[in-house]
Amino acid sequence: MTEVLRALAPGKTNLCLFLGPTRPDGLHELVSVIEPLSLADELTLEPLEGGALVAAGPPLAGETCAAGADEVVCAGVEGPNLAAAALARYRAATGWEGPPRRLTIVKRVPVAAGMGGGSGDAAATLRLAAHAAGRPGDPAIAALAPQLGADVPSQVEPRPVLVHGAGEHVESFAPPPPHGVLVLPSRERLSTPDVFREADRLGIGRDAGELAALRERLRDGLAPALIANDLQDAARSLCPAIDDALAAARDAGAEQALVSGSGPTVVGLFWGADGEERAAAAAAALSGRFPGAVAARPVGPDFAAVVGVRDNGGSS
Template structure:
């Protein structure tokens, strides 16, 4: 028996950075949006042994393995499983690829042996700022250190160009650089940004330019000059907004309105001359990432 789910990348539509909490994590306010650019996570049930996570081409600790281990530690008694992750989301790129895989692993485990919903949310919050929002892909407003998630209906039609960087960038490095550059906002500023973004999302209107800024962008550009060059290249194609996604170094261009996907596609074709990995993406919701079961060659939804 095999279960399969997609693990969508995310983009941050605006990110306001606050100070460091007692647990060492920065406060933030940001909009998470899931994209059609996605990894594939497959869960195979094994007869015996321990859980195994396989992610070809990616070395080091895997967040999906940590998610499974944390679930086991809380008493989840599903059979041993083998998780196979096929990567399409760039690694260490500010698009939450690892977080998306961890969230997909938790969704698949719950599809296999349901229950423990509250514990799954607690596990997600402990794994990192991006994991809670990825448990239910779609549009969400994040606060706290990302673990406080409020979900919203989709925004008006829009599409993206995604320009992955040729080099990775570690999230902790970016936050340290942001602290060094003095990019942190006050608690009052964070609260004001939260109210403004919540109002826009509730109204389901376009997010205005003044709310799309990413406070981590200057830190990413400082550490990787490539980001600044890519931002200029994306703007030159006619994007209505361009910004670094999350902690970077991936650069994203945004188009609003009818035929946004077609205009983004034309821009991606132009960008490929200097940035061969440039691609397009559109927003997706939880249905896109839903788990499916393959048994005797027949695939059916389990959500």
């Protein structure tokens, strides 16, 4: 069996996000259509040479953290890593005692940007761990995902989904018509809890009845009038530079421009068979003003599947 495993962790955007009341556990009810994108982190899980002895060494500054005897290397992310938590919890929940592994994450999804980067990494780590344990598709993954974060369940099997509850209820959603996505990252970062708090302060949020009605309307598909993000004004309030990005995306030809998740990343949607091409042209035109501007396309589970990697780098 191949020892080195690799998986892509797609970033996500919310094609719509409707905010509801706060629950007793402090999380907000929401209804959202989430779409995984080709802008993705790359994760490699491989045997850790020297086993636990290596993991006991001092971490590389801000880049490495231990998950029990496993090691997670993730340049660009300081502090505790959600992928390390995913690996540790998978071992604890399933009793998997395979030899220590090194998990290396190459970040491409902007951090603290509303694209679910950490959540996608955690979900991909659960897929990798289940494969390494010889249990691909392990039902333990679905049980662990909501414990790791509201965005993790929707990314366990990346595909268009309708989520409700605080994010833990995930239903398949018919893929929207062909489109390309312009991603405009921000120089700033936003903390998700801060954005939800700001939404509360601004009095954004719908009652339970309105939220249920919107969920019902989404059963007929994503009508253009439903493409909106209730967290957008909260993110704009904390990061006014978002307004420039929204205007730039529209000026570049996007039919809709909106904040992704809790922001501050802005996405522009380009519909039609030429949508990907138009999004790519917009990204090229805007890359000077918006470093990291990139075009992405919607992806499905095949894109994110775990593959074995041979020593020569080929896939099996």
